[in-house]
Amino acid sequence: MHEPDDELEQQLRRLAADTEPVPAELLGAAVDAFAWRDIDAELAELTYDSLIDADEASLVRGPPGQRLVSFAAGGLTIDVEVTSAGPGRTVLGQIAPPQRATVDIRHPGDTVTVEADELGRFRSGTLPPGPASLRLRPPPGDDGPAIVTDWISL
Amino acid sequence: MDPDDTGQLVRGAADGDETAWRGLVGRFSGLVWSVARAHRLANADAADVFQTTWLRLAEHIGRIEHPDRIGAWLATAARRECLQHLRSAAKTTPTDDMDRLDVSPAVGNPTEEAVLAAEKEREDAAQAAALWRALGRLPGRCRELLRVLMASPPPSYAEVAAALGLPLGSIGPTRARCLDRLREELAGIKNEVSPSS
Numbered sequence: 242m243h244e245p246d247d248e249l250e251q252q253l254r255r256l257a258a259d260t261e262p263v264p265a266e267l268l269g270a271a272v273d274a275f276a277w278r279d280i281d282a283e284l285a286e287l288t289y290d291s292l293i294d295a296d297e298a299s300l301v302r303g304p305p306g307q308r309l310v311s312f313a314a315g316g317l318t319i320d321v322e323v324t325s326a327g328p329g330r331t332v333l334g335q336i337a338p339p340q341r342a343t344v345d346i347r348h349p350g351d352t353v354t355v356e357a358d359e360l361g362r363f364r365s366g367t368l369p370p371g372p373a374s375l376r377l378r379p380p381p382g383d384d385g386p387a388i389v390t391d392w393i394s395l
Numbered sequence: 396m397d398p399d400d401t402g403q404l405v406r407g408a409a410d411g412d413e414t415a416w417r418g419l420v421g422r423f424s425g426l427v428w429s430v431a432r433a434h435r436l437a438n439a440d441a442a443d444v445f446q447t448t449w450l451r452l453a454e455h456i457g458r459i460e461h462p463d464r465i466g467a468w469l470a471t472a473a474r475r476e477c478l479q480h481l482r483s484a485a486k487t488t489p490t491d492d493m494d495r496l497d498v499s500p501a502v503g504n505p506t507e508e509a510v511l512a513a514e515k516e517r518e519d520a521a522q523a524a525a526l527w528r529a530l531g532r533l534p535g536r537c538r539e540l541l542r543v544l545m546a547s548p549p550p551s552y553a554e555v556a557a558a559l560g561l562p563l564g565s566i567g568p569t570r571a572r573c574l575d576r577l578r579e580e581l582a583g584i585k586n587e588v589s590p591s592s
Contacts, residue, residue, distance in 0.1 A: 257546070
């Protein structure tokens with residue numbers, strides 16, 4: 242289905258390809274993303290993100306610089322509060338039902354490991370902005386799957 | 396494996412075939428990038444959107460319901476990431492296509508043989524600048540739609556609709572209208588340029 246506008250559209254396409262191509266390092270990052278797959282893990286999908294799902298008109302949005310994100314897998318939920326301070330991000334998490342867990346905070350540069358206490362609470366140090374995902378290791382002695390969350394951009 | 400059969404690429408990648416994954420990156424990275432560009436994000440945010448979208452697909456690759464519609468899945472994921480960045484109070488530095496107007500070919504010391512080539516280059520650069528400027532004058536909706544359509548390879552209307560959260564049936568008519576508007580702006584810009592030079 243060729244339309245008379247095709248020529249102008251093709252001109253635009255060449256323009257974008259010439260002046261705003263996908264940066265090479267990002268193509269590399271997209272290829273590398275494949276290596277982060279955790280095929281044996283159970284996926285905890287993103288179920289709520291205050292930045293997207295909070296009612297625009299609502300007055301109950303959190304304070305600026307604070308974001309609430311929830312993930313769910315099976316009977317387990319992980320609620321996360323992301324706080325921005327300058328370029329740094331801090332993650333405060335709550336696992337429900339409450340339980341101790343070892344949590345890997347994965348981001349492309351590094352993985353930081355923290356422990357959730359018996360109330361299911363965990364806290365990161367300062368993280369860089371950018372993509373991140375949490376991985377809950379199975380408890381010692383439990384050969385069940387790990388749980389990984391959807392990637393979000395901190 | 397047929398590189399044009401995206402459903403096959405998705406199933407291949409789900410089975411752990413890295414070549415299939417590279418095929419998906421090759422086929423759809425332009426689309427994902429154009430979605431970030433259409434939302435006028437600052438470079439660092441556009442890079443985050445791009446990377447997060449691909450990481451998310453990697454984690455979901457074995458759970459994709461309609462492998463043949465993976466482009467729309469990626470466009471939807473990228474759009475969601477863009478909205479998140481736009482609403483984040485912490486980082487609001489939208490960029491503008493108008494920045495592109497500064498891009499002009501470097502003027503060296505043209506030898507006689509290079510004069511013709513330089514002239515051609517100057518014309519191309521002038522045309523590119525006029526196109527960017529015309530795009531910048533379009534209403535937001537038009538600019539966004541065209542910016543997604545500009546992806547290489549050309550996205551399907553379903554992918555454009557997913558990228559912008561618009562109904563599929565509106566894409567064709569809106570595209571035609573926006574290209575008309577662009578043509579008008581382009582003509583206006585060319586008239587503004589003084590013919591005496």
